[in-house]
Amino acid sequence: MAMRMADMLSAGAEIVRPLVELNNVGKVYPNGTVAVQNATLTVGEGEFLCFVGPSGCGKSTIFNMIAGLTAPTEGHMTVLGTTPKEARKHNEIAFVFQDHTLLPWSKLIDNVTLPLSLRGVPKKERIEEGERVLELVGLKDYTRVLPRQLSGGMKMRVSIARALISRPKLLLMDEPFGALDEITRQTLQNELLGIWEREKSMTVLFITHNVFEAVYLSSRVVVMTPRPGKIDEIIPVRAPFPRGEDFRSKHEFSEYVGTVSAALKH
Numbered sequence: 001m002a003m004r005m006a007d008m009l010s011a012g013a014e015i016v017r018p019l020v021e022l023n024n025v026g027k028v029y030p031n032g033t034v035a036v037q038n039a040t041l042t043v044g045e046g047e048f049l050c051f052v053g054p055s056g057c058g059k060s061t062i063f064n065m066i067a068g069l070t071a072p073t074e075g076h077m078t079v080l081g082t083t084p085k086e087a088r089k090h091n092e093i094a095f096v097f098q099d100h101t102l103l104p105w106s107k108l109i110d111n112v113t114l115p116l117s118l119r120g121v122p123k124k125e126r127i128e129e130g131e132r133v134l135e136l137v138g139l140k141d142y143t144r145v146l147p148r149q150l151s152g153g154m155k156m157r158v159s160i161a162r163a164l165i166s167r168p169k170l171l172l173m174d175e176p177f178g179a180l181d182e183i184t185r186q187t188l189q190n191e192l193l194g195i196w197e198r199e200k201s202m203t204v205l206f207i208t209h210n211v212f213e214a215v216y217l218s219s220r221v222v223v224m225t226p227r228p229g230k231i232d233e234i235i236p237v238r239a240p241f242p243r244g245e246d247f248r249s250k251h252e253f254s255e256y257v258g259t260v261s262a263a264l265k266h
């Protein structure tokens with residue numbers, strides 16, 4: 001069976017098709033806060049990268065720059081071979097936040113198809129795509145349900161479905177599972193890895209404060225320093241995908257958790 005790109009990269013192969021490139025990128029906010037300094041990073045197509053670092057080290061700022069929501073004040077960056085703003089215009093980047101931001105009065109099918117409605121996609125196509133992504137996240141029987149009838153984990157699934165509806169090449173996830181209980185969180189980690197495995201070329205960048213989560217999900221873990229945020233170390237997790245529950249109890253897993261935790265304490 002052919003090795004997937006993430007496996008090759010975590011095994012140390014060279015990135016053939018860079019999807020995101022940051023070259024000495026810095027961000028100083030207008031109030032003088034130096035949020036990010038000298039960030040250099042190349043992300044290959046199909047990778048799953050987790051970002052860990054203390055609160056306020058600039059993780060969200062890096063994501064906002066990659067998404068074209070705020071511009072770097074230093075350095076150069078490209079996303080999908082163009083500027084982040086341009087990549088966002090082509091609907092190739094999707095965002096998932098911890099706060100699911102669902103419309104409370106809209107049924108799930110309307111919530112997940114909102115990005116298509118805003119683009120004027122015809123109803124038939126919208127519904128087909130909505131059903132496709134709700135099925136991907138295990139909610140195909142809930143199309144006509146309102147968000148308030150769902151648990152926190154289910155709301156997060158809807159939020160992921162809404163992000164997937166545009167078939168993004170790049171999925172940015174900012175602490176998506178931070179508010180969930182441990183069991184739900186682990187279930188969603190497995191589901192997310194399953195979706196990513198199926199989508200093959202989709203690249204996922206994921207912020208978490210949880211070192212266990214970072215190791216379980218990643219092909220590489222990006223460790224950041226306290227403010228001003230710098231990329232301190234990039235740790236490849238050389239365990240093949242698909243990863244199952246048994247990975248969590250392996251000696252190899254604890255070793256990676258130890259390595260990332262030690263890097264965070266530098």
Ligand SMILES: Nc1ncnc2c1ncn2[C@@H]1O[C@H](COP(=O)(O)OP(=O)(O)OP(=O)(O)O)[C@@H](O)[C@H]1O
Pocket residue numbers: 029030031033034035053054055056057058059060061062227
């Ligand atoms: N719009 C803004 N204007 C000024 N300072 C900002 C702005 N947004 C963020 N900051 C500051 O920049 C620094 C980095 O913030 P950022 O949100 O990127 O960090 P983070 O690592 O994502 O934090 P957390 O883990 O707490 O979410 C922080 O000191 C924050 O207060």
